[in-house]
Amino acid sequence: MFKGDFISNLPKIYGTYTGGFLIFIILMAIMESAGVSAKAIGVMFVAFTVAIYAIIGWLSRTVQVDAYYVAGRQVPTVFNGMATAADWMSGASFVAMAGGIYYGGYTYMAFLVGWTGGYVLVASLLAPYLRKFGCYTVPDFIGTRYGGGGVRFAAVIVLVLASFTYVTAQINATGTIASRALGIPFELGVWVGLVSILLCSMLGGMRAVTWTQVAQYIVLIIAYLIPVFWISNKSGYGVFPHLMLADEVARIAELEGQFGLVKNDAAAIKAAGVPGGLAYISNPHSGVPAGGLAAWKFISLAICMMVGTASLPHILMRYFTTPSVRAARKSVAWSLFFIFLLYSSAPMLATLSKISLIDPNLPTGIIGKSIAEVQSIEWVKQWIAVKQAYIADLNGDGVLQLNEWFMRGDVVVLATPEVAGLPYVISGLVAAGGMAAAMSTADGLILAIANALSHDVYYKLIDPKADVKKRLIVARALLVVIGALGAYIASMRLTGILGAVAWAFDFAMSGLFFPLVLGVWWKRANAAGATAGILGGLAVGTAYLIHVAPAFGNNPPIIPGVDHLRFGIPGAIASLILMVVVSLATKEPDAATQRMVDEVRVPSGKAILSRQH
Amino acid sequence: MANKDAHWQKTKSHMILTLLIWFFFSIVIFMFGESINSASFLGYPLAYYMCAQGSLLAFVILIFWAANRQESIDDEFGYGERED
Numbered sequence: 149m150f151k152g153d154f155i156s157n158l159p160k161i162y163g164t165y166t167g168g169f170l171i172f173i174i175l176m177a178i179m180e181s182a183g184v185s186a187k188a189i190g191v192m193f194v195a196f197t198v199a200i201y202a203i204i205g206w207l208s209r210t211v212q213v214d215a216y217y218v219a220g221r222q223v224p225t226v227f228n229g230m231a232t233a234a235d236w237m238s239g240a241s242f243v244a245m246a247g248g249i250y251y252g253g254y255t256y257m258a259f260l261v262g263w264t265g266g267y268v269l270v271a272s273l274l275a276p277y278l279r280k281f282g283c284y285t286v287p288d289f290i291g292t293r294y295g296g297g298g299v300r301f302a303a304v305i306v307l308v309l310a311s312f313t314y315v316t317a318q319i320n321a322t323g324t325i326a327s328r329a330l331g332i333p334f335e336l337g338v339w340v341g342l343v344s345i346l347l348c349s350m351l352g353g354m355r356a357v358t359w360t361q362v363a364q365y366i367v368l369i370i371a372y373l374i375p376v377f378w379i380s381n382k383s384g385y386g387v388f389p390h391l392m393l394a395d396e397v398a399r400i401a402e403l404e405g406q407f408g409l410v411k412n413d414a415a416a417i418k419a420a421g422v423p424g425g426l427a428y429i430s431n432p433h434s435g436v437p438a439g440g441l442a443a444w445k446f447i448s449l450a451i452c453m454m455v456g457t458a459s460l461p462h463i464l465m466r467y468f469t470t471p472s473v474r475a476a477r478k479s480v481a482w483s484l485f486f487i488f489l490l491y492s493s494a495p496m497l498a499t500l501s502k503i504s505l506i507d508p509n510l511p512t513g514i515i516g517k518s519i520a521e522v523q524s525i526e527w528v529k530q531w532i533a534v535k536q537a538y539i540a541d542l543n544g545d546g547v548l549q550l551n552e553w554f555m556r557g558d559v560v561v562l563a564t565p566e567v568a569g570l571p572y573v574i575s576g577l578v579a580a581g582g583m584a585a586a587m588s589t590a591d592g593l594i595l596a597i598a599n600a601l602s603h604d605v606y607y608k609l610i611d612p613k614a615d616v617k618k619r620l621i622v623a624r625a626l627l628v629v630i631g632a633l634g635a636y637i638a639s640m641r642l643t644g645i646l647g648a649v650a651w652a653f654d655f656a657m658s659g660l661f662f663p664l665v666l667g668v669w670w671k672r673a674n675a676a677g678a679t680a681g682i683l684g685g686l687a688v689g690t691a692y693l694i695h696v697a698p699a700f701g702n703n704p705p706i707i708p709g710v711d712h713l714r715f716g717i718p719g720a721i722a723s724l725i726l727m728v729v730v731s732l733a734t735k736e737p738d739a740a741t742q743r744m745v746d747e748v749r750v751p752s753g754k755a756i757l758s759r760q761h
Numbered sequence: 762m763a764n765k766d767a768h769w770q771k772t773k774s775h776m777i778l779t780l781l782i783w784f785f786f787s788i789v790i791f792m793f794g795e796s797i798n799s800a801s802f803l804g805y806p807l808a809y810y811m812c813a814q815g816s817l818l819a820f821v822i823l824i825f826w827a828a829n830r831q832e833s834i835d836d837e838f839g840y841g842e843r844e845d
Contacts, residue, residue: 254794257812264817265787271824272779276831390814394804434809436794446791454787472842474832481824488821495813749769750840 155222162227165200166366172196173370177573186572187331193576194329194583197367201360201587202347208359209351213616216353216623217284217599219469223358228475229482231358232466234365236263236487238314239321239586240649242368245491247557249498253431258446260491262453264484269458271480275467277668277748279476282755283468285596286461286660287604290682292757293667294675295741297609302682304600306659307461309686311593312634314460314652318590319345319631320638322583329579335639341587342635349591350624353599357591358469364584369489371581376493379500379568383510389496396503400433403506407515407550412542420540426554433502445709449650452716456653459660462589462596473751501564506550512567519548527566531559594634598626650713651693658689658719662727670731671745677731684726689719768838775834779827786811786819 154161176189214220223231241263248256283289287307291300322341327334348360376389386392411430436442457463466483467476508516514528519541522528531537538554561582565574602623607614614622659682666673666681695701697712705711707718737745744756790797790811798808802815835841 254809254812257809258791261787261791261812261816264820265783268779268783268787268820268823268827272776272783272827391803394801397805397809434798434806436798436806436808438795443792443794446794447788450787450791474828474835474842477828477831478825481821481828484821484824488817492814492817746765749772750765751835751842752840 155224158224158227162362162366165363166370169197169367169370173573173577176576177571180571180573186575189572189576190329190579191331193580194326197580197584198344198347198587201344201363201584204360204363205348205350205352205356208356210353210355211616211620213619215355216620217468217603218465219353219355219358221469222471223469225470225475225479226482227362228358228466228470228479229486230365231361232463232479232483233486233490234361234368234584234588235466235592236463236483236589237368237490237585238318238589238649239325239582240317241490241494242372242582242585243321243325243558243561245494246497246501247560249495250502250560251427251429251431251557253433254436255431255442255446257495258449259453260494262450263457264487264491265450266454266457267480267484267487269454270463270467271477273665274458274464274668275480276473276477276751278464278664279467279470280473280748280751280755282757282761284603284757284761285600286464286664287600288608288757290663290667290678291604291608293741293744294663294673294678294737296675296679299663299675299679299682300604300608302679303660303663304604306655306682306686307600308597310460310652310656310659311462311597312630313655314649315590315593315597315630315634316638317649318586318593319634321586322590323635323638325579325583325586329576329583338635338639341583341590342631344583345587345590345594346628346631348587349595350627353620353623354465354469354595357595360591361588364588365486367584368581368588369486371577371584372490372493372497375565375570375574375578376497376500378570378574379504379564380496382570383500383504383512383568385500385503389500390492393496393499396499397434399507400499400502401435403515404429404432404435404550407506410549410551412551416542417540420542422538422540422554423535426536426538426556428551428554429502429506430551433499441709448709448714448717452650452657452714453653455661455720456650456657456716459656459664460653461600461656461660462592464664465596465599466592497564498560501560501567504564504567505553512569515548515550515553517548519546519552522548527563531555531563590634594627594631597630598623601626601630648713651715654689654693654714654716654719655686657716658723659683659686661720662724666727668745668748671742672736673727673731674734674737676734677727677729680730681723681727685719685723688722689715692718764838768834768840771834771838772831775827775831779823782823783820786816786823790816 180189210216278289281289287300287303290303319338319341323334323338326340327337349357380386380389385396409430467479470476470479504510504512506515507513514522519539536556536559540552542552606622607619663678663681693712693715695703696705710717747753747756794808798806800807802810
């Protein structure tokens with residue numbers, strides 16, 4: 149099945165798969181109306197999809213280095229775009245993004261701009277050139293371009309730090325979803341999630357991850373779009389929500405004025421017994437906060453996410469798998485198109501969710517109604533029981549105000565279908581989509597770390613004489629070890645200490661952005677400069693993080709507005725300065741290296757590194 | 762060699778143009794978020810629309826456009842890949 153012919157049959161294979169999945173959804177809907185319990189439907193959704201991914205992973209097993217590291221460099225443009233989109237959109241994007249917009253409004257949407265704008269940098273500065281280079285991993289490029297084990301190792305350090313920060317959050321998300329859908333404890337759910345993740349990647353490496361990610365993208369995009377369109381149509385907000393929710397956005401602004409955006413006192417929240425992690429609406433939905441500092445905070449966050457996107461190894465390595473330089477470039481465009489489908493829907497879902505809760509004229513509205521009445525609503529009871537929602541009558545008037553309804557951000561995606569009165573089958577679908585999103589990202593990240601350690605550290609630095617068989621055994625063993633380490637840390641629930649997903653972007657940006665970009669665009673850059681740029685940038689960024697992060701130093705920011713989510717800014721600036729100064733102070737790269745850079749800059753001709761290296 | 766230099770020169774200007782457009786949609790617009798939000802597009806406040814949809818769409822179109830233009834630059838200097 150997975151021979152040459154497979155590639156030309158891809159549209160047919162995934163077309164059949166998509167049709168099969170839609171039939172499965174309909175089948176579940178029929179079973180629901182026939183009286184099968186909601187819990188059984190949830191279990192079937194998650195189990196069925198995970199089983200499909202595992203089968204794809206098994207069918208894609210390989211014993212070739214080329215297939216294991218870069219999927220044989222034969223992934224067509226559009227399919228690589230889908231795989232990248234799944235690689236990119238994490239459990240957090242799927243479950244938490246709409247919640248973030250729901251609470252943060254305009255301010256939070258800097259993430260949307262950042263997580264899409266970064267692809268312009270990937271497409272114009274990096275992806276096609278790295279593809280021409282023919283490397284297996286990101287440190288492989290750094291190590292060959294600059295020459296030397298030291299700079300290669302420095303790049304591996306940044307890669308591991310950035311990817312590992314990110315991966316524990318993903319395993320955590322698979323654990324949460326698995327435990328909820330299968331009705332098992334969270335600690336066990338984390339390990340179930342890990343086994344599912346490894347089933348997809350262990351036997352086939354990048355090849356298996358690629359084909360499961362395409363399958364996961366299809367599941368997650370269906371699971372995200374169906375509820376958005378369904379809710380919008382059912383509640384009469386518009387046939388095409390993306391273009392037709394202007395009245396609802398205006399109405400939300402009006403209601404915000406009517407109820408007032410009150411900031412609660414921290415002590416009052418504590419006294420009222422609000423569980424941790426729950427939030428309430430206190431930011432305008434579409435209004436722009438006044439002042440230059442607010443604008444700078446928006447822009448600086450967008451910059452960090454954009455530059456970080458262009459430095460994250462698990463994304464860059466997806467473009468090593470295309471058949472040509474041209475295909476790599478186009479593939480970035482397709483990736484962003486597929487990401488756009490979900491990201492442009494998140495603000496709409498947040499709007500739908502918010503209007504249906506806060507408009508007292510709607511049957512679903514709860515704000516402005518009597519607390520006794522709200523407390524008797526079935527879904528409210530359920531979410532309060534699991535501490536995902538809470539009501540505190542802070543002003544004691546017996547009426548629910550905007551600042552008295554507390555809810556976890558994730559509930560926006562998970563409960564909105566239920567609130568709008570959609571059948572349970574949709575909630576099962578959403579669980580399967582969240583699982584697909586978290587699994588695909590975790591797979592990409594674990595593979596990026598394990599490949600860098602097996603190829604760059606083990607093969608290139610420790611044992612260059614290792615044969616293919618031994619290299620692939622080491623690669624797989626590392627995959628399991630790293631996955632297990634991630635799951636172990638996730639099961640300890642240290643997320644508060646491990647910090648935000650944004651940190652991964654800042655780490656990658658501090659250490660890798662300029663060494664990667666200047667490797668292509670500045671011939672004069674040399675090994676000493678790159679090493680200084682990587683380690684210096686990382687050191688400055690990390691020092692800044694420790695200084696300002698609430699969990700560590702908790703000091704006010706040195707640069708106004710640049711808090712712990714934005715420490716990549718000082719990190720990357722330090723990296724650039726160090727790299728330029730040290731490069732200029734030391735000898736220019738030899739003629740062979742300069743010729744190599746010339747070769748990287750044109751698409752035609754042979755790759756720099758041989759096909760098997 | 763001269764051909765190679767000319768190709769790189771043109772590639773560089775293309776990259777700079779692409780990044781200028783990118784800079785406009787990712788940064789410049791949001792520097793004036795407060796003042797442009799009173800304008801509206803499709804009925805949405807403009808700054809809200811741009812970060813929810815507009816800039817995202819602009820990036821998608823920009824990358825497709827830039828990739829096509831770079832391909833024709835490569836072909837012009839004879840550096841395009843023969844088959845795809």
